[in-house]
Amino acid sequence: MRNLAALLDSTAAKHPGRTAIVFGDSRLSYAQLDAASNQVANLLAAHGVRPGDKVALSCPNLPHFTIIYFGILKAGATVVPLNVLLKPREIACHLDDSDAVAYFAFEGTTDLPIGESAAQAFEETEDCRSLFIVPAAAAPPPWADxxxxxxxxxxxxxxxxxxxxxxxxxxxxxxxxxxxxxMRDNALAGEDLFAADAENPDTYLCVLPLFHSFGQTVIQNGAVAFGGTMVMLPRFDARAALTLMLTETVTFFAGVPTMYWGLLGALGDGADGPALAANLRVAVAGGSALPGEVHKEFKARFGVTILEGYGLSETSPVASFAVYGREPRVGSIGLPIPGVEMKLINDDWSDVPDGPEAIGEIAIKGHNVMKGYYGRPEATGEALRNGWFRSGDLATKDADGFYYIVDRAKDMIIRGGFNVYPREIEELLLTHPAVSLVAVVGVPHDSHGEEIKAVVVRNPGHDDVTEHDIVSWTKERLAAYKYPRIVEFRDTLPMTATGKILKREI
Structure with a gap:
């Protein structure tokens, strides 16, 4: 069986009584997870969803996500996970672009009305035939019968x-x-990367969003592959995370650097450190570089070395990782994982000669590299050549083959672990009647890593438009992690001779 869902089929057959998911006071065994996913697959089949169809999913870290995810796969369909913070306009674009024929959405809350946004987006699309709202209360889910x-x-x-x-x-x-x-091979890589063992399974704190590749592969699919237990936390709160790590005897934690920063701050001078250290076996980090002091303090307080890795959505995501059981090379993203090659290239795809000072763009080849961008042959051709994927990230490589990122993909901003691409925000802002020219950049932020800033040149006659006006306008149109919190007005923007904005001078 080659379906990714075979990971669940196999574990449910071998270990039906093991706890698959912990959420609050509820416990879901692998037999129960498998049965519920089968119900989702039957629901889809009853609504005419066929193998190869696309099915979208908007749900935070709840048991529903994993149930629906594997149910879609069991039906032979393709899962299209969507960020739960997206606005209706953004959701509709994703539904249309992916050719989704069905859409599952968690009802949400007053503060985050996912279901309302989903319904509005669904009405704006022509080809998405079925919308399934998963209730937030104790009401039966759509697949219950x-x-x-x-x-x-x-x-x-x-x-x-x-x-x-x-x-x-x-x-x-x-x-x-x-x-x-x-996806399957990347999940199974845990055996080499983290010494994952189905006979002695880990208990994973599942706080990385499952709609993102990091949480989806390393936590969810990794746990299912090796029969581990996922302890779900829908939203990161350092104190709540520490409490769950203690009460549920968490052995595997994965997070972005800001989460590690939060855990250390919440631990304070309490006596929980030794108990946490006695349980925790693996800690992994990704998303952006982890400061050396965080490495050092986390090892002292929690008893494990943080393993840093690197990857992208296009690489399923894991491409390289620190070596388990060895002291980390702080600042390094590690070595290519088994079955994956990496090298440094120039703009023209030619190889960068080896050398300690040589800088090039990371290119990746292996079992983890995507098929391409859906419906985008041009973009696929630019990103892939002879099986190699160009990442857009610049790096160096030391004599032992360890890679070190020196710059991120062009102008990308990483805010709280989420990738934010300025061009999308700039294109939206240029539709505002007051905006003549705009550059969006990332500025340092203590807890988020980077904050989003828009530098705006106003159109004549719009001097009364304020920073607050711009922030409020974008907040209504962009997901919460995308809209700029800082706006600065200028008369001009620095440019090159060819008219390109010099963001490094802003």
Whole structure:
């Protein structure tokens, strides 16, 4: 069986009584997870969803996400996970671009009305036929009356399992098509990377968003592959995370640097450190560089070395990682994982000669590299050549083959672990009647890593438009992690002779 869902089929058959998911006071065994996913697959089949169809999913870190995710896969369809912070306009664009025929959305809360946004977006699309709202209360889910048996559809290894949306420098979101083998092999890499063992499974704190590739592969799919337990936390809160790590005996934590910063701050001078250190086996980080002091303090307080890795949505995501059991090289993203090659290239794809000072763009080849961008042959051709994917990230490589990022993909901003691409925000701002010219940049921020700033040149006659006006206008149109919190007005922007804005001078 080549379907990614076979990971669940296999674990449920071997370990039906093991706890798959912990959420609050509820416990879900692998047998229960498998049965619920089968019900989702039957629901989709009853609504005419066929193998190869695309099914979208908007849900925070709740058991529903994993149930629906594997149910879509069991039906032979492709999962299109969407960020729960997206606004209706953005959701509709993703539904249209992915050709989604069905859409699952968690009802949400007053503060985050996911279901309302989903319904509005659904009405704005023509080809999405079915909308399933998953209730937030104790009401039965849409699949409750479906049979709990379903024969997982076998698929070709190269069929698309997941489409993950990632913005590009053009600002237009692109859907990275990840094959079943891409996602499966990346999840199973945990055996080499973290010494994952199905006979002694880990308990994972699941706080990285599951709609993102990091949480989806390393936590969810990794846990299912090795029969581990996921302790779900829908939103990161350092104190709540520490409490769960203690009460649920968490052995595996993965997070972005700001989460580690938060955990250390919440631990304070309390006595929890030794107890946490006694349980925790693995800690992994990604998203952006982890400061050396955080490495040092976390090892002292929690008893484990943080393993830093590197990857992108287009690489399923893991491409390189620090070596388990060895002291980290602070600042390094590690070595390519087994089955993956990396090298440094120039703009013309030629190889950069080896040398300690040599800087080049990281190119990646291996079992983890995507099929391409859905419906975007031009963008695919620019990103892929002879099996190599160009990352856009500049790096150096030391004599032992360890890579070090020196600059991020062009102008990308990383805010709280989320990738934000300025061009998308700039294109939206240029539709505001007061905006003549704009440059969006990242500025340092203590807890988020970077904050988003828009530098605006106003059109004549719009001097009464304020910073607050611009912030409020974008907040209504962009996901919460995308809109600029800082706005600065200028008379001009620095430019090159060819008319390109010099962001490094802003």
């Amino acid at each position: 479906q049979p709990a048996d379903f024969d997982t559809v076998d698929v070709d290894d190269d069929e698309t399992a997941v489409i993950l949306y990632t913005s590009g420098t053009t600002g237009r979101p692109k859907g990275a098509e990840l094959r079943h083998r891409n």
